[in-house]
Amino acid sequence: MKLVLHSYTFRRYPLRHVFAVARRYGWDGIELVHFHFDPARVEDEIAKAVTLGRRYGVPIHCVGYTGDFVGDDPSDRAASLALARRTIETCARHGIELVNGWSGTLERDPDDWRRNGSAIAEDRHYERAAEGYRQLGEYARRHGVRVGVEVYPGSVHDTVATTARLLAMVDHPNVFATADPGNAYVVSPADRDPEVLDQLAGRLGYFHLKNLHPDGGRADFNVDTADGVLDNYAWITKAYALGVPAICVEYCGTGDPHPPIARAGNYVRDCLALRDDLDRRHEAAEAIGANEAAEAIGAIGAAEAAEPNRAAAVDLSRPAGSSVATLVAKDAGPALAGAPGSGR
Template sequence: MKLVLHSYTFRRYPLRHVFAVAARHGWDGVELVHFHFDPARVETEVAAAAALGRHYGVEVYCVGYTGDFVGDDPAARAASLALAERTIAAAAEQGIALVNGWSGTLERDPDDWRVNGSALAGPVHYERAAEGYRRLGEYAARHGVRVGVEVYPGSVHDTVSGTAKLLAMVDHPAVVATADPGNAYVVSPADRDPAVLDQLAGRLGYFHLKNLRPDGGRADFNVDTADGVLDNYAWITRADSLGVPAICVEYCGDGDPHPPIARAGDYVRDCLALRDDLARRHASAEAAEAAGELSSTGTAALAGAAGSGR
């Protein structure tokens, strides 16, 4: 499984800085978001970013897109889909096999994520999103690229269940889910349990990791990955068990992002190492228990055998 650094973490820094930090801390790749490239010039911008990453020895693992596939304006939907297709083609040209984003937002109150997105969506919004992703799935498949649908506040897929519903409507193997528990925690109580990821089994293509503390109807992201309300050991190991190929870590809080993101990389590696160590210890203990039971059974049989005198 690859460990990816989300460039949003360093949104106040140039892209060169992102790659240098990723190289310093041994990250496998970077997710490139629009803070670090101009979507209107996506072809040249992604090519330049990929070339810069090669100089630092760090790949662009994923390119971000933003969409408006669900709004009422058909011209805006068409323009948004056309730009997403250009992003897919630009990624493919550089050998980048994943783009990630969301289908647009429906918003009633920006300070209360619980009343936006899926809470406002009707069948027409899901159908528009599904229609858009069917088109993008077909286009991406021809280019050897997958399209990530991120669990994102304000979107029709702002929960795991909403994302699973949308993917079932799309029904295309090139369209996969990007789980993000930090985005969904305040939206849905069901999204506080890592077992919810099982709804995405076979379709979990990417995973965003951060942590939070609830702040009314919003999330406060001014916490380290190992802090906050999410048990990220449970989320990381659950996602890994479902075969997710990469975990992308982001720090969305204020202040200096360097210390929390450095600790985050070590934390993810430690979680996976702990999982493996515990599995070995469980296997060893279970083998010892089985051997002990066999030994006890044999001793009991011998004690009760005819002619034993006892």
């Protein structure tokens, strides 16, 4: 699984700073968003960003698109789709296979995300979004690019369920979901459980990771990735189980972004390493349990053959040999909590 740095984290810094930080901390790529380029000049801007990335040895994994596919003005919708097509074509020219963004926003109350987006969306808004993404999906297919639809506050796809609804309407293999639990937590109680991602199984191609504390109807993002209300170990391992190829980490809070994003990278790596280690230990424990059970069954057969009356005395609840507890304790690695850079 690739580890991608979201350029929004360093929105107050020049793009060269994003690449330098990514190189220093060993990130696999960056997601380039409009805070670091002018979308109206997307062809020239992405070309310059790609050159800069090569200089630092860090590729652009993804480019963000912006626009409004759902508003009432058809000229605005057409202009937004045209710009997204230009972004897709430019990415294809430079070997960038992924664009990510959202379809626009519907806002009634800027201070309460629960009252915006899908809460006020009508069928016509979903139909407009779906038609736009069908067009982009087909254009992207011809150029070898995929289009991410991010779970985003204020959009018609501001929860996993509404994103799944939209993708079902779009029904195009080059259009998929980008999950972002931090964006959806205050919008929908269902989006607080990682199992909600099962609704996107087969259509989840990218993942945004951060953490938060609820602040009324909004989110306070001034918190480390390892803290806050999200159990990000559970989200990371669920995304991994569903085959997500890359996680993009962002810090959306205020203040100096360097310490929290450095801790975030170490935390995600710790989570993935712990997941692998626990899987190995579970497999080993199950194998030992199966072998001991087979030995016990063999012992029962031998005992029955020799002394049939003693067969009933064999206690399968306490097999001989190494216990699972002993196995787990042996060569145990450091726990996630308190690991260097974990933020715990």
